[in-house]
Amino acid sequence: MKLVIDNVSKTYDNGVKALQNVSLEIPKGMFGLLGPNGAGKSTLMRTIATLQDADNGSIMLNNISVRDNKQAVRKILGYLPQQFGVYPKMSAEVLLQHLAVLKGLTKKNERNDMVNALLHKTNLYDVRKQNLGGFSGGMKQRFGIAQALLNNPRLLIVDEPTAGLDPKERNRFYNLLSEIAENTIVIFSTHIVDDIKELCTQMAIMNKGKVVLTGNPLQLMEKLHGRVYQKTIERRALDAYKKQYTVINDKLFLGKPIIHIVSDTVPNDGFVPIDASLEDVYFTQINP
Numbered sequence: 001m002k003l004v005i006d007n008v009s010k011t012y013d014n015g016v017k018a019l020q021n022v023s024l025e026i027p028k029g030m031f032g033l034l035g036p037n038g039a040g041k042s043t044l045m046r047t048i049a050t051l052q053d054a055d056n057g058s059i060m061l062n063n064i065s066v067r068d069n070k071q072a073v074r075k076i077l078g079y080l081p082q083q084f085g086v087y088p089k090m091s092a093e094v095l096l097q098h099l100a101v102l103k104g105l106t107k108k109n110e111r112n113d114m115v116n117a118l119l120h121k122t123n124l125y126d127v128r129k130q131n132l133g134g135f136s137g138g139m140k141q142r143f144g145i146a147q148a149l150l151n152n153p154r155l156l157i158v159d160e161p162t163a164g165l166d167p168k169e170r171n172r173f174y175n176l177l178s179e180i181a182e183n184t185i186v187i188f189s190t191h192i193v194d195d196i197k198e199l200c201t202q203m204a205i206m207n208k209g210k211v212v213l214t215g216n217p218l219q220l221m222e223k224l225h226g227r228v229y230q231k232t233i234e235r236r237a238l239d240a241y242k243k244q245y246t247v248i249n250d251k252l253f254l255g256k257p258i259i260h261i262v263s264d265t266v267p268n269d270g271f272v273p274i275d276a277s278l279e280d281v282y283f284t285q286i287n288p
């Protein structure tokens with residue numbers, strides 16, 4: 001199973017070019033779509049999920065055209081949108097049962113087996129009788145995955161799922177997704193670089209509607225090897241450094257700015273060489 005996105009563009013009625021000639025090949029496994037807010041990630045995901053059409057280009061899931069054969073795609077698609085609403089007064093088990101009926105699981109025994117299996121898989125079995133309104137952010141997201149898996153999808157799309165999760169919940173969620181990705185295409189969008197680093201074997205960075213970089217996170221970091229340097233500077237000197245060097249990252253450490261620069265020659269100005277991080281890769285493409 002492979003998803004091939006070829007030259008896809010989308011301009012909204014207000015003139016915003018949300019996707020510009022986007023092409024990507026996405027194999028089985030965890031694929032991370034990284035980019036700042038407004039990059040076009042949700043637009044791309046909604047288009048893959050058959051919820052809106054692109055203006056041009058094609059998206060093929062194996063030999064199925066997403067635009068021309070929406071029903072066939074929906075049968076093998078699971079989708080967790082960015083805003084996933086739950087009925088707060090329903091229990092996890094009851095809502096999952098309802099959603100299973102809507103997804104065509106009409107045989108009671110099969111449905112019960114599926115619902116129970118998914119409640120176990122997402123670690124919600126013990127709280128299945130509790131109302132969703134009392135669930136934490138992480139539990140809600142795991143419930144969102146459970147409903148997305150009801151039809152045994154071959155393609156699972158999750159849009160910014162880790163926003164608002166605490167580190168423990170996030171880890172649990174990562175583990176769940178990576179288990180699913182062993183035999184499914186999982187596309188995962190985020191603006192959090194650490195999400196990608198921990199989880200994804202392949203990634204794309206999007207900015208302003210375009211794919212600006214694709215590859216394996218480790219290999220992308222290796223490509224920058226030997227070219228990234230770091231220095232702690234005075235805050236007032238930041239602008240001067242930005243003029244003189246390609247500053248890809250500036251952040252505070254104990255209240256003082258630390259800058260990262262990319263340079264093909266060794267800068268002598270007190271800079272020390274460092275191993276490139278995925279964040280450095282990201283900021284070579286996206287201005288900090």
Ligand code: ADP
Nearest residue numbers: 012014016018036037038039040041042043044
């Ligand atoms: P991301 O998911 O990376 O934050 P989006 O796909 O949501 O990016 O948005 C890409 C661009 O398209 C943004 O400039 C956004 O404001 C705009 N946009 C998104 N949806 C719509 C819409 N329905 N109508 C008009 N503009 C939209």
